[in-house]
Amino acid sequence: MYNLLMASLLLMFSLFQFSVHAWDGNIKFTGEIIQSSCTFKALTKDQTVSLGTVATNSFKKAHDTASPTAFNIEINNCPHNSQEVFVIFDGVKDEINNELLAIKEGNGYATGVAIGIYNNDSERHIPINNKTNVYSITDKLASLKFIAKYVATENIVLPGRVEANAHFTLVYN
Numbered sequence: 001m002y003n004l005l006m007a008s009l010l011l012m013f014s015l016f017q018f019s020v021h022a023w024d025g026n027i028k029f030t031g032e033i034i035q036s037s038c039t040f041k042a043l044t045k046d047q048t049v050s051l052g053t054v055a056t057n058s059f060k061k062a063h064d065t066a067s068p069t070a071f072n073i074e075i076n077n078c079p080h081n082s083q084e085v086f087v088i089f090d091g092v093k094d095e096i097n098n099e100l101l102a103i104k105e106g107n108g109y110a111t112g113v114a115i116g117i118y119n120n121d122s123e124r125h126i127p128i129n130n131k132t133n134v135y136s137i138t139d140k141l142a143s144l145k146f147i148a149k150y151v152a153t154e155n156i157v158l159p160g161r162v163e164a165n166a167h168f169t170l171v172y173n
Helices: 002-015
Strands: 065-076 084-091 113-119 142-152 166-172
Touching: 065 166, 084 142
Parallel strands: none
Antiparallel strands: 065 142, 084 166, 113 142
């Protein structure tokens, strides 16, 4: 009889399991929903800027520049409350001059040169990871104009291919 009672109790307790809940912490989720940003005009979000072919004797010493080449980032459909925009270019910094964009290294690549990005006036260069001049957004669009140049980082530039990649971020005011 005792065994039958124990078996019944064991069966009953296995059917009605008890669980214990503990409250040890809390997770708070926060965020913000913002208005959509501007959109890019075709061919200006992802583009290739060809700086062309330049002879090594174009560079007499470090800091000499060559082959200024214009490029644009065109934005449109900007929200009504967006009045201004600036750009931050980022990428791998040159080891000798960390304000310039480094070119790829290895067999077949040029040495002693990097890429400089300048404001449209071609005089003020924009250091990598720094903001550009502020551009006005008018009638929900803006044309952000820049110039890229080869910049000698050493007194002797050796020939080869030049490739570099820069990413950019638009910051709206």
